[in-house]
Amino acid sequence: MACVAGCRCCTERRRQSSILYNILKSEERKEAAQQQQQPPQPQAPGPGCSCGSRRRVALRSPQVAGKAASAVLVKTLRFVKSVPCFQELPLDEQLVLVRSCWAPLLVLGLAQERVHLETVETAEPSMLQRILTSRQQEQDRQQHPLPSAGEIQAIKGFLAKCWSLDISTKEYAYLKGTVLFNPDLPGLQCVQYIQGLQREAQQALNEHVRLIHQGDHTRFAKLNVVLSLLRSINANVIAELFFRPIIGTVNMDDMLLEMLCAKL
Numbered sequence: 001m002a003c004v005a006g007c008r009c010c011t012e013r014r015r016q017s018s019i020l021y022n023i024l025k026s027e028e029r030k031e032a033a034q035q036q037q038q039p040p041q042p043q044a045p046g047p048g049c050s051c052g053s054r055r056r057v058a059l060r061s062p063q064v065a066g067k068a069a070s071a072v073l074v075k076t077l078r079f080v081k082s083v084p085c086f087q088e089l090p091l092d093e094q095l096v097l098v099r100s101c102w103a104p105l106l107v108l109g110l111a112q113e114r115v116h117l118e119t120v121e122t123a124e125p126s127m128l129q130r131i132l133t134s135r136q137q138e139q140d141r142q143q144h145p146l147p148s149a150g151e152i153q154a155i156k157g158f159l160a161k162c163w164s165l166d167i168s169t170k171e172y173a174y175l176k177g178t179v180l181f182n183p184d185l186p187g188l189q190c191v192q193y194i195q196g197l198q199r200e201a202q203q204a205l206n207e208h209v210r211l212i213h214q215g216d217h218t219r220f221a222k223l224n225v226v227l228s229l230l231r232s233i234n235a236n237v238i239a240e241l242f243f244r245p246i247i248g249t250v251n252m253d254d255m256l257l258e259m260l261c262a263k264l
Helices: 002-017 019-037 062-082 091-112 127-132 135-143 149-165 169-180 191-212 219-230 235-247 252-261
Strands: 057-059 119-121
Touching: 057 062, 057 235, 062 091, 062 169, 062 235, 062 252, 091 149, 091 169, 091 219, 091 235, 091 252, 119 149, 149 219, 149 235, 169 191, 169 219, 191 219, 235 252
Parallel strands: none
Antiparallel strands: 057 119
16 A cells, blocks of 8 residues: 555655646636636527537448448439439540549438437637647647538438438439539530530429429428529538548548449
């Protein structure tokens, strides 16, 4: 027992005499003094406060969600490559379209596959972590910030919107066609052809809705709201959220090109 007590005393003295310990204690005293001088802050942001939307969040099970998203991406690219009109386009035109729309198509696929996202809020790094974090790690964190709560909520809100409409398989296909054939992208040569394909997808969706949902005169407009919500989906956020946790830094352009040329 004496030996154990002596070891603990020695450890305590070494800890208290360390520079790191003194820095941390100094910071704690400063924070305590500031808290005594400042009035108490509210625990939750009030209406109109954007603090909550700036909080950093992460997936509760990033490996599971990442694998699910990867499977949906493969399935999505398989669908895209199965469209005869898409296959008739030159490869460089195909790549321009896919580079632009892979993220909204993926989110549509997540909605169709009923993939639920469970998130957790990430804690701010402690003083000890900030001191010990290397410059390279800090630069990496700044270059690849975690998605904010607001960005995640936009994705979850989109999924909830799709599920509330109970979108059918055909409706998802027509929505994907509308997203895929975007004639407004720079670098396209077959603009008129792609514009016609997008128009055909919209017309097919409209005719399907009129046939299947004859009593619902607002459904086509609601589905177009879904399309408008897709414009707020950030491809970098999708990549950071689903793919970086499982495969690290990835060049999505290279991966999409490889998938387009592969037999999925």
